[in-house]
Amino acid sequence: MTPRGVGIIGAGPGVSALHAPTLGRLAGRLRIVHVADAGSGRGAAIAAPSGARHSTGVGELLADPAVEVVAVCSPPEFHAGQVLAAIEAGKRAVFCEKPLALTAEDARAVVDACRVSGTALVVGTNHVFDPAWARAKHHLVGNRGRVQTWSATIALPPNGRYHDLVTEVAPASPPPAGRPAPDWSDPRVAAAVVRQLVLGLGIHDLPALRDVAPVFEQVVFAQPLVPIGYLIGLVAGGVAIQLTAVMLPRGADALWRLSIGTGFDDVDVEFPPAFVHAGSATVTVRTSDGTITRYPATPEDGYVEEWRAIADALDHGQPAEYGELLDDALFAIQIADAAAEAVLAAAARKGTS
Amino acid sequence: MIGVRAPLASYRVAITELPERARSANDPRGSIVVVGGGTGWFARAVSAVEAGAAGLVVADPAVEVSGISGFAESDLRGVPVALDRELLRPDVAAEISREQPASVLTATCAAPAAAFDRTICDAVGWLRVLAGGPLQVTALQAGDGGLIMAVEGRGCPGGVLARVLVEPTAVPRLRVSAIGAVRSEVSAAAAAATVVRMDDERGTLIAPARFETRQRLALRRAIAAVTNGTMLDDLHEFAIDAEIALAGRRALSP
Numbered sequence: 001m002t003p004r005g006v007g008i009i010g011a012g013p014g015v016s017a018l019h020a021p022t023l024g025r026l027a028g029r030l031r032i033v034h035v036a037d038a039g040s041g042r043g044a045a046i047a048a049p050s051g052a053r054h055s056t057g058v059g060e061l062l063a064d065p066a067v068e069v070v071a072v073c074s075p076p077e078f079h080a081g082q083v084l085a086a087i088e089a090g091k092r093a094v095f096c097e098k099p100l101a102l103t104a105e106d107a108r109a110v111v112d113a114c115r116v117s118g119t120a121l122v123v124g125t126n127h128v129f130d131p132a133w134a135r136a137k138h139h140l141v142g143n144r145g146r147v148q149t150w151s152a153t154i155a156l157p158p159n160g161r162y163h164d165l166v167t168e169v170a171p172a173s174p175p176p177a178g179r180p181a182p183d184w185s186d187p188r189v190a191a192a193v194v195r196q197l198v199l200g201l202g203i204h205d206l207p208a209l210r211d212v213a214p215v216f217e218q219v220v221f222a223q224p225l226v227p228i229g230y231l232i233g234l235v236a237g238g239v240a241i242q243l244t245a246v247m248l249p250r251g252a253d254a255l256w257r258l259s260i261g262t263g264f265d266d267v268d269v270e271f272p273p274a275f276v277h278a279g280s281a282t283v284t285v286r287t288s289d290g291t292i293t294r295y296p297a298t299p300e301d302g303y304v305e306e307w308r309a310i311a312d313a314l315d316h317g318q319p320a321e322y323g324e325l326l327d328d329a330l331f332a333i334q335i336a337d338a339a340a341e342a343v344l345a346a347a348a349r350k351g352t353s
Numbered sequence: 354m355i356g357v358r359a360p361l362a363s364y365r366v367a368i369t370e371l372p373e374r375a376r377s378a379n380d381p382r383g384s385i386v387v388v389g390g391g392t393g394w395f396a397r398a399v400s401a402v403e404a405g406a407a408g409l410v411v412a413d414p415a416v417e418v419s420g421i422s423g424f425a426e427s428d429l430r431g432v433p434v435a436l437d438r439e440l441l442r443p444d445v446a447a448e449i450s451r452e453q454p455a456s457v458l459t460a461t462c463a464a465p466a467a468a469f470d471r472t473i474c475d476a477v478g479w480l481r482v483l484a485g486g487p488l489q490v491t492a493l494q495a496g497d498g499g500l501i502m503a504v505e506g507r508g509c510p511g512g513v514l515a516r517v518l519v520e521p522t523a524v525p526r527l528r529v530s531a532i533g534a535v536r537s538e539v540s541a542a543a544a545a546a547t548v549v550r551m552d553d554e555r556g557t558l559i560a561p562a563r564f565e566t567r568q569r570l571a572l573r574r575a576i577a578a579v580t581n582g583t584m585l586d587d588l589h590e591f592a593i594d595a596e597i598a599l600a601g602r603r604a605l606s607p
Contacts, residue, residue, distance in 0.1 A: 238497035251534030252552035
């Protein structure tokens with residue numbers, strides 16, 4: 001079978017260090033045929049190893065008949081519009097980096113358009129594609145005891161540490177240490193950054209959270225963390241939830257851990273660092289009596305699996321779960337909006353707004 | 354050598370493990386008295402002091418509304434009190450490094466209903482240790498069987514997740530972290546060794562396991578305080594932690 005042609009919109013580190021190397025692992029099924037940047041010229045370096053074309057803007061890529069799958073890997077504010085453009089261009093499948101959209105209205109428009117056109121759609125929430133999450137979810141669903149608490153704890157050193165292990169293409173943006181810190185004293189800035197972080201970082205885990213706590217209730221507290229991050233407490237489906245993320249200028253290797261507590265068990269899901277391919281997450285279960293079971297990681301990770309889902313949609317007619325994708329997007333937007341409002345409300349209480 | 358009045362078997366074992374410093378005694382006068390931490394323990398501690406105890410050890414102190422509000426350390430007449438808290442070992446706490454500021458503190462804990470208060474109390478205690486000072490609760494909400502709490506300690510924000518385990522015999526457990534360029538994490542479960550793990554750019558350091566029983570540790574600390582004429586902060590720290598634990602309990606079971 002001839003590999004399906006992938007056209008990638010975007011040429012940032014998420015493409016050079018993540019999607020391009022990942023597609024190299026599925027070379028028999030998918031191949032990069034076109035890379036479009038926004039004028040930076042970085043698309044050429046990403047396209048070169050696979051002999052793909054490169055262009056600026058989205059027009060040439062969408063008109064390229066070799067492109068069967070459009071990968072939307074641009075900044076989040078462009079995602080919805082570019083997915084709609086790909087559908088308009090008659091493309092059969094779209095891989096959209098998370099988030100699918102930044103507003104509920106856009107999310108509905110995108111999913112409706114995919115449904116009407118029959119376009120296969122995969123959103124790159126890689127953690128929910130990780131085989132380890134399926135194991136953890138099976139344990140949670142199959143065993144006694146409802147979920148009572150959930151935490152997602154993320155602590156990240158600069159991405160460059162991991163980019164350097166999977167690519168030689170220079171990163172598109174400076175490491176966090178080189179960026180000016182947000183003006184946390186301005187509540188509007190703080191609220192906007194927290195919202196952006198939830199939809200850009202926290203969203204990795206929100207579809208998995210929705211698996212066990214599908215109905216959003218309220219954000220109890222939300223606050224920015226220095227240098228960049230958030231601490232959010234919320235309740236969904238009766239589950240007490242804590243979302244913690246901090247991006248650090250240096251320090252320990254990445255920590256990315258989901259901890260799910262039921263009336264009987266603690267289930268930890270620990271993901272390897274982003275960008276590298278170190279296999280699936282590991283799942284550890286501690287039962288009431290203190291017995292600890294650690295399930296082994298498997299070779300495949302969520303990055304490979306999310307791209308395999310696109311290939312399966314095209315090769316085997318694997319149906320897209322439009323309703324689930326829309327509900328995932330709306331769930332994340334609800335939490336992001338409520339977290340931003342909580343930041344503003346807290347500032348108002350302190351009299352700083 | 355000091356006498357130790359210990360009605361609890363585990364403390365009588367601890368006495369035998371301190372043969373040059375402790376001997377078993379029935380008379381509380383001039384002795385260290387071990388007080389069981391069940392309901393009413395503070396009143397029993399005061400009674401022991403009134404009976405002439407030179408020092409006290411309280412084993413597994415319960416978090417009681419009356420106990421906390423009734424704390425008046427003056428009732429203890431300057432007698433040092435060592436608290437033996439199941440999931441908060443003071444020797445491990447003393448070695449926690451706070452040189453690197455943290456961006457955030459987190460804690461998760463779980464216990465059966467009977468041990469819930471003291472487990473969340475110990476989790477909050479660990480956060481206090483990691484923060485380097487007492488915590489304040491800034492937000493609190495219960496779900497179905499679980500609890501979310503926002504705290505702040507010396508300007509560092511933190512969050513606590515706590516829940517009640519169904520089985521009465523379930524093992525209480527906690528995990529607390531200080532997350533920054535250096536990441537410190539403490540994991541503790543009843544009857545298991547407390548594990549302290551520190552991650553930084555160079556890798557992971559796991560602190561050596563403590564093989565001394567917590568009963569021997571508590572007794573040794575009380576003996577040292579009596580011998581040296583020093584006070585311990587245990588009671589004061591417990592009162593601070595317990596106030597927060599009680600706030601959590603009230604939210605979960607209004």
